[in-house]
Amino acid sequence: MNSLIYEKLRKEFGPIHWVQIPNHSKIIAPGDWLLARIKPIPLREHLRTFVNICIEEKTFCVDKGKLTLDVDDPINEKITNKAVEKVLNKLEDPIYEIMIYLNTTEACSYQPLVFSINPLINYLTYPTHPHINCYFNDIKVMQGKYFFPQSICYNDANNSLGDTEYEIIKESLWNTSLWHFRHRIWEETQNSTNKGIWIGPNKEYFDNGYNYLTELNPYGLCRCGRNKKYYECCMEKDLKELDKISKNILNPNYRKAELRTSLYPYRKYHSQMDMKSRKFLQYAHELFSKYYD
Ligand SMILES: [Zn+2]
Numbered sequence: 001m002n003s004l005i006y007e008k009l010r011k012e013f014g015p016i017h018w019v020q021i022p023n024h025s026k027i028i029a030p031g032d033w034l035l036a037r038i039k040p041i042p043l044r045e046h047l048r049t050f051v052n053i054c055i056e057e058k059t060f061c062v063d064k065g066k067l068t069l070d071v072d073d074p075i076n077e078k079i080t081n082k083a084v085e086k087v088l089n090k091l092e093d094p095i096y097e098i099m100i101y102l103n104t105t106e107a108c109s110y111q112p113l114v115f116s117i118n119p120l121i122n123y124l125t126y127p128t129h130p131h132i133n134c135y136f137n138d139i140k141v142m143q144g145k146y147f148f149p150q151s152i153c154y155n156d157a158n159n160s161l162g163d164t165e166y167e168i169i170k171e172s173l174w175n176t177s178l179w180h181f182r183h184r185i186w187e188e189t190q191n192s193t194n195k196g197i198w199i200g201p202n203k204e205y206f207d208n209g210y211n212y213l214t215e216l217n218p219y220g221l222c223r224c225g226r227n228k229k230y231y232e233c234c235m236e237k238d239l240k241e242l243d244k245i246s247k248n249i250l251n252p253n254y255r256k257a258e259l260r261t262s263l264y265p266y267r268k269y270h271s272q273m274d275m276k277s278r279k280f281l282q283y284a285h286e287l288f289s290k291y292y293d
Pocket residue numbers: 222223224225226228230233234235
């Protein structure tokens with residue numbers, strides 16, 4: 001990253017640090033990372049307007065990591081969803097520690113990858129979350145292959161965030177703040193009604209059981225919210241769906257055998273992912289304690 005861009009972003013966005021990870025790091029990808037510590041939730045009097053901004057996908061501002069309104073922005077306080085209205089009164093404004101990887105490749109559409117580190121947001125902590133990206137396992141960057149944990153899905157449009165390096169990073173930071181506001185609403189509505197509401201376009205990442213099988217830890221909570229372990233709950237159903245999907249492609253006898261034994265490879269896969277993820281998190285926590293008192 002260009003240091004002039006960093007200075008500009010730091011002045012505007014505030015609580016960020018630029019960290020350059022050396023090539024010999026075996027735990028996390030080398031290159032440019034940003035650490036951010038944000039309190040994204042807007043002022044109480046702007047909460048309702050921001051819910052509408054999210055739903056209508058209107059433009060917004062971020063100041064020092066916090067969602068803010070411009071003086072010219074129209075105020076729209078009318079909220080039609082009762083469950084959302086109810087949680088707004090008790091919406092806390094926690095601090096989020098975030099890590100952003102800037103040297104992305106084609107595998108992630110050259111968009112910065114954003115990880116919510118503390119409090120940790122992934123499928124282990126939120127198995128029913130509607131807006132998390134999958135693991136990026138062994139992506140090739142800078143002559144090596146590296147593991148990336150589950151990242152947040154902060155850009156629904158999936159088109160370019162901007163044309164310049166500055167715009168791309170700024171947009172990803174701003175959208176990260178907005179994503180965490182949406183996440184807080186989803187989390188609170190999930191807690192109070194057991195049916196989380198994602199304000200704004202809700203494009204389900206998972207469209208078949210196979211995706212759940214690769215991302216959910218069998219020993220973690222199930223995605224259906226029934227408070228059971230995934231392998232004791234919906235995993236069987238997802239395996240059947242996987243079987244149905246791939247029946248036409250592979251030899252049915254082979255598929256049947258794979259189905260019977262499939263719990264084993266998934267367990268092995270997830271224990272490997274969890275180990276890599278734990279190492280990554282430990283490294284991340286060390287970075288945060290180094291850069292923020
Ligand atoms: Zn289930």
